[in-house]
Amino acid sequence: MITAVNINATKKYASKHDPSPENPTIFHIGLLDHNLNHYIDDQVTNFEIKSKNSAEIAKASYNLSRRNYLAVKFGLKEVENMTDPETNKPIKFDTVSVPVGSKNYMAATDRQMSMFSKALVDELAEVILNENRLTEDETKN
Helix, strand or coil, X not given: CCCCCCCCCEEEEECCCCCCCCCCCEEEEECCCHHHHHHHHHHXXXXXXXXXXXXXXXXXXXXXXHHHHHHXXXXXXXXXXXXXXXXXXXXXXXXXXXXXXXXXXXXECHHHHHCCCHHHHHHHHHHHHHHCCCCHHHHHC
8 A cells, every 4th residue: 555645744854064963953854746846857957859950969958956956945844043144043934935837835035045055955955855755665565
């Protein structure tokens, strides 16, 4: 029997690179539903089909940095214990409604995303995207 995925579930995550492991920043990671996964793939994939000139070949590109940014923008649900660099106070995690197809999703604001280093975005994206994959035990069932 297949168990349905709870798209509203979140998981707490602390960065492996947090300089304060005794008092870490906690990221609440959510799942990306199939609609968001397709949207992100469409945003980061580009195909150029071979033209009539036989010397040209078909090309495909995949923008990993953009994929990671979008995965975090939509997959991050809350942040605890992170200081705003402008105010030196704890940040208030802000989201905005973003239309994707016929549905609206809550996503981190651009200002919120600008507070994260590329390395942190890449790390969080890996965690978020791995949450959407089945574990070995789930695959066996």
